[in-house]
Amino acid sequence: MTTTAITPVTTATATATATARATPRVGPVPVLWLALLATPLAAGANAPVLILPDMARSLGVSAGAATWFVASYAWAMAVGTPLLAGLLRRRGLRAALHLAGALLLGGTLLVAASPWLPLALAGRAAQAAGGAGLAAVAMSLAGSARRMGVISAGFGVLGASGPLLGAQLSQALSWRLSLSVSVIAVLAVPMVSRYATAPAAAPATSALPRDGFDARGAALLTALATALVLLPHAPAAALGSAALAAVLLALHVRRRPGGFVPAALVRRPLFLGSALLALTLSASYFTLLFSVPRLLADRAGWDTATAATGQLVALLAGSALSWLLAAASARMSRAAVRAVLVGVGASAAAIAVFASWGPLLLVATLGGTFAATGANAVLSMHAASSAPDPQRPTAIGLFALCYQLGGAFGPAIATTLVLTA
DSSP states (O other): OOOOOOOHHHHHHHHHHHHHHHSOBOSOOOHHHHHHHHTHHHHHHHTTTTTHHHHHHHHTOOHHHHTHHHHHHHHHHHHHHHHHHHHHHHHOHHHHHHHHHHHHHHHHHHHHHOOSHHHHHHHHHHHHHHHHHHHHHHHHHHOSHHHHHHHHHHHHHHHHHHHHHHHHHHHHTOHHHHTTGGGGGGGGHHHHTTBTTSOOOOOOSTTSOSSOOOHHHHHHHHHHHHHHHHTTTSHHHHHHHHHHHHHHHHHHHHHOTTSSSOHHHHTOHHHHHHHHHHHHHHHHHHHHHHHHHHHHHHHHOOOHHHHHHHHHHHHHHHHHHHHHHHHHGGGSOHHHHHHHHHHHHHHHHHHHHHOOSHHHHHHHHHHHHHHHHHHHHHHHHHHHHTSOGGGHHHHHHHHHHHHHHHHHHHHHHHIIIIITO
């Protein structure tokens, strides 16, 4: 029998090999991994659009009750983004990735197996919160408007394809599979977690309180976001609740300026301007998304299939063009970028109001998509740059919350102005 002598050289070599395997990679995360981490959320959000009647029949509920699959997803996206971004800020990359991935997996299992609507809705909300957390991580790691443009364009492309993808999967296999497409994002979790340049947990400084997690601030922000999401569905109650939550949150921020909602961040004009403009352009985009198919039928006489195909092409084109703006934004001033976004967004809204020619209405959809997707890519970087490094995940989370609120307001505006006219 032969034996191998253990020398200092072989020991050092083994130690170096083990260290190399255990040490995270150094360098920026490849943007395609970030896109895979973030963008399936968009496909999952829009997957139920064309299959709500099938879902309702399967669960034995009314079509109106089935629409809560959409509402619960939107609510969990809105409140989950800042909460998971707060976890990223305080506990670091791996904690946020692992919790978000667990929520996405657990929620998908509930949606796939639950025979009862309430439990399926809970799973749907967990899916959205997990996906929103993964998207917040990806946005925090983008690092540049060009890379953020890839993620944002991916959001637009998968969001545009979501209804058709959901319908095809439902017809071929099951509507439950249609609602599970966002789970593919977990494939990117192991790769993203290996990179050493990802944000670590924030140190205890004056910017972060020493007395632990700001649970009251998180609860008040959640209450405010919940009320705003419900505003189109129950205006009177939601408006009163939102006003109360906003006042209480403002008082809390004054008492605890370094808490879950940092006072220094929300007082910065660059952050506020970026977030509010993104909310406006997002609301305009979602209004067009729901209004243009009806306008194509009423004004241009297009049938449903032709309108759906035309809108899909416009959405894909607008998403692709927004990446060009993101890539060029590094050579443009902030004022110039905002002028382009506002100009295109306003022109799209004006065209939708006055145009009666079908292709021109599709141009409005393209413009609205370009403006909103471009705003998500470029203005998110502006918002993040307004914050010190430890607070950048929080800035991204609050910015994303504002953008997603546009997704709650847009359909309600479309219903009021077009769909019930």
